[in-house]
Amino acid sequence: MTQKGSGRLLPAWAKTAIGFVLSLALTGLGLLAITFFIGRVVPIDPVLAVVGDRAPPAVYEAAKERMGLNDPLILQFVHYVAGILRGDFGLSVSTQRPVMEDIARYFPATLEMATLGILIGVVIGVPLGALAAARQGSIIDQVIRVIGLAGYAIPAFWLGLVGLVLFYAQLKWVAGPGRIDIFLDGMVPPVTGLLLVDSLIAGDFESFTNAFSHIILPATILGFFSLAYIARMTRSFMLDQLGQEFIITARVKGVPARVIIWRHAFRPIRVQLITVIGLSYAALLEGSVMVETVFSWPGIGNYLTTALLNADMNAVLGGTLVIGAVFIAINKISDALYRILDPRAR
Amino acid sequence: MALLEVENLKVRFPSESGMVEVVKGVSFSLGQERLGIVGESGSGKSMTGRALLGLIPKPGVVTADRMQFDGIDLTRLNERAFRRLRGARLSMILQDPKFSLNPVMTIGEQIGEALAFHGRMSAREQKQRVLKMLEAVRITDPERVYRLYPHEVSGGMGQRVMIAMMAVLEPDLMIADEPTSALDVSVRGQVLEILDDLVQRTGMGLIMISHDLNMVARWCDRILVMFNGRVVETCAAGKLGEATHPYTRGLLASLPRLDETRQTLPVLDRQSLGGL
Structure with missing residues (x-):
């Protein structure tokens, strides 16, 4: 009953649109998760990139706390996603500008x-x-x-x-x-x-x-x-x-x-x-x-390589995300063109 | 004068071990009648049909002492002249509409294309003729079918579309290459009826290529039996039972019957035919 009801509430195009947005959001979230966790797992210390390798332990710890790296990983991820939703990819260590x-x-x-x-x-x-x-x-x-x-x-x-x-x-x-x-x-x-x-x-x-x-x-x-x-x-x-x-x-x-x-x-x-x-x-x-x-x-490409060599993780993640997003966009456009050009796929 | 006269037609393909002859000197003539060519797979019957249309792919070689269609010497035609003949005066129905119709063109577009390359007419006139032709092959809702794509119609309807496409210019000679083999038994009769209708109405000559002895015997005026690239028997359709050649007799003997009394169905004894 309810299924039938909801089927009538939404026209076919709205369902397609919602499905499209949902699949886009899911793919985007997957991309975020993978790049984020790989970025945290690699043996690169983002704190060192900020404070340098001669900083006293107290400064190091303070920087680490400030960067939120003492939080549980999952909490860090939530913060990161929330930042990205606001358009905030963090600060690049090497250029000192927002990513x-x-x-x-x-x-x-x-x-x-x-x-x-x-x-x-x-x-x-x-x-x-x-x-x-x-x-x-x-x-x-x-x-x-x-x-x-x-x-x-x-x-x-x-x-x-x-x-x-x-x-x-x-x-x-x-x-x-x-x-x-x-x-x-x-x-x-x-x-x-x-x-x-x-x-x-x-x-x-x-x-x-x-x-x-x-x-x-x-x-x-x-x-x-x-x-x-x-x-x-x-x-x-x-x-x-x-x-x-x-x-x-x-x-x-x-x-x-x-x-x-x-x-x-x-x-x-x-x-x-x-x-x-x-x-x-x-x-x-x-x-x-x-x-x-x-x-x-x-x-x-140049930016990403430089960022990677400088252990500038915010920049690496941001750059990877943009490329990933472009990949998803191109795929979605291909899919749409598919449907237009092939009568068998309509 | 005969519509088509063929003498000593040969089709050869080069292979690693020299030229392989798939049609080894076939001769026949055809008036405004229905000629059946029967034979097993690889007997050269389809190659004979394609050679008549100039459709033997390179590097295949076609030679004949004589291959004359309504006074035109087919052996001397170049591709351009052949193209003008094809579709308009010489045509061919292929076996399986699943593969022989272009999957991304509408049915109307595909039939219209046959008209478009032979003489000029307005788009409207062209559409009218396509719709009329669809009606002629007993499609009840031609306006709707006109806009459909091949994957949206059944096999039987696909084959009727194929017939419409090949007959829309009222050719003088139609070659039907296994036109019913890919279809369900239930729609075969209907497709044959439509073909029959066309032949009677337009008076075109028809070559029916098939491996279905019974169908050809019932439906054609005359029969050629091909084996291993040669014509081994020519007879009137009604007299197939009186055929003398051992290959034909062997074929007839191996047809199953409804009132079968034999314990085992005989198969062709190819050993005894090896010399052919």
């Missing part, structure tokens, strides 16, 4: 580079993969397979260094490390934190071209890795579809080859590709530490 503020500074740099990278990967990788499948065994197919292999085999830092030597030092086609030249730094008022977008909003084209010249090489290198992966996956998905019976049906109908490839074989794989692209994007957002280091890119 939230740091993330707002560093994350957009990574977001900008990863987004440009994934755009390059998708715009070039998907057609390449489809072409390779359509001409299986041809020269193009072989070239694309080699690119795919290279994407696995070549380390990012090596490609970054070679890229810098060639395109920056020798050919002078692009600007060097960093986000923008030093004399332009801080000229653009931050709105989104994305330099390319902010400079356009401000109408500052000098900053825009300068920032673009800085970002294009690292973004292309990131893009190359996602391109290699996306092209390989597109190729194998397409080959799978091109072997299906409904491709024969389309040919019997007299449908031209070009239409068979894009309408009949490509449409069914869009859903699979979304997953691949989402994963690849998430990987660029979290795993660009190597490229960020080589290019002195002030991004979240």
Whole structure:
């Protein structure tokens, strides 16, 4: 009875929305718990990072008490979650700023580079993969397979260094490390934190071209890795579809080859590709530490590495949480697109 | 003049041990009639049908002394010319609608596509013709089915959609490759009836490829029996009982009957046919 009643009280879309929010909250809580407890279990003493290793025991104890580290672990966790719900990630030991503020500074740099990278990967990788499948065994197919292999085999830092030597030092086609030249730094008022977008909003084209010249090489290198992966996956998905019976049906109908490839074989794989692209994007957002280091890119990967080396646990937890949240967001967006694009999943 | 004349059709595929011949010189002719091609799996019957439509995948090779469809020499057609013929004048119904319909296109879109690549017509006109065709294959609510996706219809309805898609341009020759094998017994008769209807109404020639001897004998005018890439017997459908070739006799003997009196069902003695 009650079940029926509540079923009538809530329309279907509200149920979906509530389920969505609940699953989001649960995943978020799980993420928080795991990062928090790992952060507390690792043999890093956050107190030492604050007071230094020559502090007298009394100072050490006072600092520990002040940081709440004498409380039971579960209580510490509750305090931590409560802080995060208020938008308080704690203070970074190494930068002496709230972690939230740091993330707002560093994350957009990574977001900008990863987004440009994934755009390059998708715009070039998907057609390449489809072409390779359509001409299986041809020269193009072989070239694309080699690119795919290279994407696995070549380390990012090596490609970054070679890229810098060639395109920056020798050919002078692009600007060097960093986000923008030093004399332009801080000229653009931050709105989104994305330099390319902010400079356009401000109408500052000098900053825009300068920032673009800085970002294009690292973004292309990131893009190359996602391109290699996306092209390989597109190729194998397409080959799978091109072997299906409904491709024969389309040919019997007299449908031209070009239409068979894009309408009949490509449409069914869009859903699979979304997953691949989402994963690849998430990987660029979290795993660009190597490229960020080589290019002195002030991004979240760089921030996290520095924080980790300084035992700056609040910063590490905060950074991990942001990356985790991005991962969850990308997954949820993929799920939603799935439902829109695949009639069988509706 | 015959609608289709085939002489010495061969289909070969390269393999590690040289070329493998799957169709070894098949000859037949077809008027505006129903021709049944029967044979077991691997006898080359499906490959014969696909060769007629130019659908043998690379690296397969098709050769024939003569392969003429309504005055057109099929052996000399390039892919482009074949494409214009396919769907419009030559068509084929595939076996299982679960696999032969595109899962992410609506039924209306898929049938309309056959029209779209042969001649111009307005979107509205195209939809009208699709709806009319759906009605012709006895779909009672064509407006609704038009918008459905293949996974939303039953196997029997899927196969009727397939027939609609392949017949919407009223081809001169239809090849039906095991059109009922994947269906429940209860809807097979209905699908055959619809095909029958189409043949009578439009006067198209039909090649029915099947392994169901009884069905073909009842339903077709003439029968080719294929074995191991060759035609071993050609006869009028009603005279199948008088077939002389040992393979055909063997096949007939191994059909179970309702009023069975034999203790064991005989199987084909392939040893004696090995030389073929």
